[in-house]
Amino acid sequence: MSPTEVTPSADLAGAVLTIDLDAVAQNWRALATRGHGADCAAVVKADGYGLGAAQVGARLYAEGCRSFFVAHWSEGVTLRDHVGDAAIYILNGLIPGTEADYAAHRLAPVLNDPGQVAAWSAWCTEHGAHPAALHIDTGMTRLGLSQRDALVLAQNPAPLRPIGDLLVMSHLACADEPDHPLNGEQLDRFSGIAARFRQWPQSLANSSGIFLGEAWHFDLLRPGVALFGGNPVPGNANPMKPVVSLSARILQIREIDGPLTVGYGATHRANPPAKIATIAAGYADGILRSLSNRGALTLAGHKAPLVGRVSMDLITVDVSEVPDTVLEQATHIDLLDAAYTIDDLAADARTIGYEVLTSLGRRYHREYVGLPA
Ligand SMILES: *Cc1c(COP(=O)(O)O)cnc(C)c1O
Secondary structure, three states: OOOOOOOEEEEEEEOEEEHHHHHHHHHHHHHHHOOOOOOOEOHHHHHHHHHOOOHHHHHHHHHHHEEEEEOHHHHHHHHHHOOOOOOOEEOOOOOOOOOOHHHOEEEEEEEEOOOHHHHHHHHHHHHHOOOOOEEEOOOOOOOOHHHHHHHHHHHHHHHHHHOOOOOEOOOOOOOOOOOOHHHHHHHHHHHHHHHHHOOOOEEEEOOOHHHHOOHHHHOOOOOOHHHOOOOOOOOOOOOOOOOOEEOOOOOOEEEEEEOOEEEEHHEEEOOEEEEEEEEOOOOOHHOHHHHOOOOOOOOOOOEEEEEEEOOOOEEEEEEEOOOHHHOOOOOOOEEOOOOHHHHHHHHHHOHHHHHHHOEEEEEOOOEEEEOOO
């Protein structure tokens, strides 16, 4: 059985998620400008950090972006229809034996170990050159060729020849902490090894890496979260434009005139007289449960803190400080906006903006601003 999903109109939905593709485009151009001549790719894995890889891809392709990165083959296949002939790199690598499936959609595997290099090389020898990336690990210890394997390949690059176009890349572990010594160590290691593969373009910087300085830029920038409004320089003013806003329906407002507790576990005791509003979004929609008793929400500029536990489909907020005249008119409350950003919500939920974005639920009505025609 294929999944059937009813997408609610804004009138019927619990919440409306607005995704501003004009802001994504502006962020992409701003990052590209910082690159001083380096090309700027877009990392749109996990369905464009939860915001729609097809929509984001189509808009950035229209802006001139010609390199995209996703994690999975299936994400690449979906994206292909929206980005013309742009390069699509598959970060999780090549599953040997599936070379034809990659080539059929012109997907470039990120070759992460000598076995993958050998498999892609053999396939290209038989079927003709087909692009790929070569990932060299410089300190993440996750994916990529070890320094030793990279040196062996540099000394005998014959397996790379049938592949044709190759991008040489590595990934930074601590770019969001500019003072971390690993940033310089990874730069030194990458510069050393990349010099042995000088005939191919090279790429090191993710969003935060772009802000470490020109030395980290090489030929291709690989921003993800900054495109979507996440702050690439934590602790400093966010240079990116916010992209998402989330407005959730107020289902009910309870007037509390006696001692009562709110929600599962009775973790919040309402102080009468109080007003508690129940809102149509919960942890099943990406309002992380760790936001229980912590979300610093506002309604029309008045404090409306999240109280009690986040439940699956609902949260409760204390709207006692919101004037009645405002409450009578209010149908929705913003869970994310320019004043309470993905990074703010993430800090309250003790996580990172990346997780907030990729958790955003499937039950929202989604509105895109700036979709290309
Ligand atoms: C996710 C990812 C990026 C983008 O990282 P951001 O911090 O979101 O900019 C770049 N390169 C690789 C290899 C990645 O996995």
